[in-house]
Amino acid sequence: MIPFRVAFEPGSALHEQVLYAARKAIVGGKLAAGDAFPSVRTLARELKINPNTAHKVVERLTAEGLLEVMPGIGCVVAKAAAGSRSEKKRLLDREVEALVVEARRLGLGLEELQGAVEEHWMTLGGRK
Amino acid sequence: MIPFRVAFEPGSALHEQVLYAARKAIVGGKLAAGDAFPSVRTLARELKINPNTAHKVVERLTAEGLLEVMPGIGCVVAKAAAGSRSEKKRLLDREVEALVVEARRLGLGLEELQGAVEEHWMTLGGRK
DNA sequence: ATACGTGTATTATGACGCATAGTACACCAA
DNA sequence: TTGGTGTACTATGCGTCATAATACACGTAT
Structure with missing residues (x-):
């Protein structure tokens, strides 16, 4: 369970x-x-x-x-933590860069990458 | 060098x-x-x-x-490889999902995430 | 009080990956 | 021939991972 x-x-x-x-x-x-x-x-x-x-x-x-x-x-x-927006973005920095590098390695465009991001975002639960 | x-x-x-x-x-x-x-x-x-x-x-x-x-x-x-768009997206699937999960863990919104993606895309070289 | 289920800490062990070191071979160019 | 390329192989020390087996302080329910 x-x-x-x-x-x-x-x-x-x-x-x-x-x-x-x-x-x-x-x-x-x-x-x-x-x-x-x-x-x-x-x-x-x-x-x-x-x-x-x-x-x-x-x-x-x-x-x-x-x-x-x-x-x-x-x-x-627990509940969602606080923290400034800029601080949070900084923590994501490496992972975002890695994804961008990987997308370009595959020859994908920015629009396609962002489309995939939005798609997964919705799959995980539309709100937020 | x-x-x-x-x-x-x-x-x-x-x-x-x-x-x-x-x-x-x-x-x-x-x-x-x-x-x-x-x-x-x-x-x-x-x-x-x-x-x-x-x-x-x-x-x-x-x-x-x-x-x-x-x-x-x-x-x-080498030159950029071929391959269908859908196939390429599939290869990115896990990494995209991982980024989305991490972004939501930090309490970021979809727009902020997309902004960070675009920002890194431009930093790496605007074209493509 | 007793018994049970929490999270936490400790020590030990075997398996596996990583980085290193050293050597060797087939290939091509000057 | 000499030197530089990618590639292959064996071996070793090191660290992490997952496992095992205890042990303790804590809180709940019986």
């Missing part, structure tokens, strides 16, 4: 894949702010991974501000 | 960083189609990395179609 699924594939670390799936679920609205997040041991059991690996995921999500820990209780998904 | 620079930082593999820097230079127009690409041993010497690591970079760039090997001579940067 986990609110997201992970298609384990080689190429990136296991905990990175779980981390991304969880991020995607939270950001996409499948888990609303205040909802309970699966416990470390539940994650480990359901996904058939080591508790240490599952804990690493929760640790990272907490550090990113997506989860809040209730000691002795568990974790709940 | 290498047409690009690499700021070595931890977090990703060494050859990945060199690979990305080279891709960026080619795609950004710093190296035109037909220009000679630094040899494996030159790369190794200038960047102070192992020849095997340098060769891995050239190998990957060749596999991506960005370089062409002239046996016994060296490498030159």
Whole structure:
């Protein structure tokens, strides 16, 4: 009964894949702010991974501000963080540049790239 | 005398960083189609990395179609590859989704994300 | 109080990738 | 021939990843 699924594939670390799936679920609205997040041991059991690996995921999500820990209780998904717009853009800088480089490597145009971005944005949940 | 620079930082593999820097230079127009690409041993010497690591970079760039090997001579940067638009978009799929997820995690809006994409596109070289 | 489920911390181990080092070969040009 | 190209192979030290097995402080429910 986990609110997201992970298609384990080689190429990136296991905990990175779980981390991304969880991020995607939270950001996409499948888990609303205040909802309970699966416990470390539940994650480990359901996904058939080591508790240490599952804990690493929760640790990272907490550090990113997506989860809040209730000691002795568990974790709940947090509200959207604050922070200035320019600061946020700066954090995205590298990833945006990497995507642009990759798009041009494939010979795509700016309009096509932006179209793909909008498409994925809508797929993930139109609002926001 | 290498047409690009690499700021070595931890977090990703060494050859990945060199690979990305080279891709960026080619795609950004710093190296035109037909220009000679630094040899494996030159790369190794200038960047102070192992020849095997340098060769891995050239190998990957060749596999991506960005370089062409002239046996016994060296490498030159290739022309833009063909391929259908839909096929290219499919290859970008994961990276686009990852960027969208990251942007929403930071609480950015679609317009802001599109703006950042366009900004980096222009920075890399307005045309194309 | 007891039992159970939280997050967290610690140590250990095997597997894998990365970067390095060294050597060797087929190819082409001056 | 000499020197520079890409390529292939083996080997080694290092770090990360995922696993395993405990252990502790905390809070809830019985």
